[in-house]
Amino acid sequence: MKPWEILGLIAGLVLMVAACGGIYGGDTPSAVPTSTTPPTATASPTPASEGQRLFTAYGCSACHGPEGQGSAIAPGLAGHTAGQVKRQARAPLGLMPVFPPSKISNAELSQIAEYVESLAGDHVHMRTTDPGESLAQHHWMTLFALEDDSPDEAVHHIDHIIEQVTGEHLSQMNQAREETEGGQLHEAIHIIENMLAGVQVDDLTxxxxxxxxxxxxxxxxxxxxxxxxxxxxxxxxxxxxxxxxxxxxxxxxxxxxxxxxxxxxxxxxxxxxxxxxxxxxxxxxxxxxx
Ligand code: HEC
CATH class of the missing domain: 1.20.120 (Four Helix Bundle (Hemerythrin (Met), subunit A))
Incomplete structure (x- = not known):
């Protein structure tokens, strides 16, 4: 699929999500809900966790699938830490809409994050067609994992970077991997931050x-x-x-x-x-x- 086709699909889904919000939202004439109270759950045969209910109610499931298993337009979420989920919602990378605290409270986001953390399954990624962008994203995800004290998750993303780079960048990444495995997360964070400034597609200083x-x-x-x-x-x-x-x-x-x-x-x-x-x-x- 071409990037603009993905964008079109996402735009459609966002509209769909907004339209559903209008139904939950009740008496406001606009399609976008203005109330900050959580939408009520749609009837579900088995009692799901509160986090799962919110995951559906706020439309995460519309893109990421009802069980967070992924879809044609958004990656599966198994294997993501709570910190990554929160960051992604508040300051999204790539083609995901932002969910500010006025839409999803910190308490609700924590419940959603807990639900995502509980998902079983393989760690899968969105395959972006732009190699520069996917490279930058793996740096961001590494950084968030390190800040979250999740060395295994960090190494996973570092390995994806290692597959794509050569020369000085490669030796820096090997160094970051070593530091991470040796428990020197702070050192690793500094390496990743320095490299990130060089790979970001939009000329990040x-x-x-x-x-x-x-x-x-x-x-x-x-x-x-x-x-x-x-x-x-x-x-x-x-x-x-x-x-x-x-x-x-x-x-x-x-x-x-x-x-x-x-x-x-x-x-x-x-x-x-x-x-x-x-x-x-x-x-x-x-x-x-x-
Ligand atoms: C309109 C579609 C859409 C909605 C709604 C949406 N997402 Fe996303 N999300 C995406 C896309 C697309 C990506 C991949 C971004 C990229 O890599 O370019 C993504 C990425 C993520 C990631 C990072 C995955 C990775 O490996 O990079 C997490 C975590 C996430 N979303 C969680 C959520 C949560 C939680 C919600 C609900 C509060 C949500 N998303 C709502 C489309 C969506």
């Missing part, structure tokens, strides 16, 4: 990557993760004053527990990180020291 990781961390309430990536962001931008003041503001918001404003600021920061670093590249003739 290190600062932008850390801004994105900070943003997805805030969305899953991982405040330590946000602070960690903000530190790296400052390093990557070598203390740019405009960014420094925004980072300080975000830290204040996080400290006072104002998570949604912090998330909003982080979103802006992601755009700014992109601009600043590209500007800097032009100023000093292209190279940056990472």
């Amino acid at each position: 290190p600062s932008e990557m850390h801004a994105r990781l900070a943003r997805s961390s805030v969305l899953i309430d991982d405040i330590d993760g946000v602070l960690h990536h903000l530190d790296h962001l400052m390093e990557a931008l070598r203390g740019d004053p405009a960014v420094a003041s925004q980072v300080a503001e975000i830290r204040d918001l996080l400290e006072s527990g104002d998570i949604s404003d912090a998330a909003h600021e982080l979103e802006e920061l992601t755009g700014r990180a992109h601009e600043e670093e590209h500007k800097e590249e032009q100023d000093d003739g292209g190279g940056h020291d990472h």
Whole structure:
């Protein structure tokens, strides 16, 4: 199937999901439900877990299959960790719609993630037709697995990367695999982060990557993760004053527990990180020291 055909299919499914939402949603005239209360379960003959019920109610099953087994348009979900599910829902990679906290609460998402974690079966992947994109995705999945303390899952994705790369990239990946197997997850994370900046198809810079990781961390309430990536962001931008003041503001918001404003600021920061670093590249003739 060609990418645009997949897109068409997904667009159709999204509409379908939205239309179903309208039925659950009740009295609003719009097709998209505005209420944040979970849709009621469709009658099911056997009592399913709450996570499974939500998986169906929120439309995950429309693309990933009723048991999360996969379909022509979306990968099977067995073998994914809870952290990966949460990240993917809040800050999706590839052709999946985003599910913000206004749509699925953190508590509900945890139940869905628990359900996905309980799925038995082989770990399968979407075969993307773009090798650059699939490579970038395996780096992201490796990173999330490492952050989740799931070394086996990380090695699985590293092996997929190893199949596709050569030269310096290959030796870095072998190194990352060794560190992971030796329990040095933090070292492995740094290798993957550095390589990720080089493989992302849309010209991802290190600062932008850390801004994105900070943003997805805030969305899953991982405040330590946000602070960690903000530190790296400052390093990557070598203390740019405009960014420094925004980072300080975000830290204040996080400290006072104002998570949604912090998330909003982080979103802006992601755009700014992109601009600043590209500007800097032009100023000093292209190279940056990472
Ligand atoms: C409109 C279709 C659609 C819906 C609805 C959807 N997904 Fe996805 N999902 C996808 C596609 C397509 C991918 C593969 C993205 C890629 O690799 O390009 C994906 C990827 C994933 C992945 C990562 C799998 C991997 O190996 O890369 C997880 C985890 C996931 N989805 C969970 C969910 C959950 C949980 C829900 C419901 C809250 C959901 N999805 C709703 C289409 C969908």
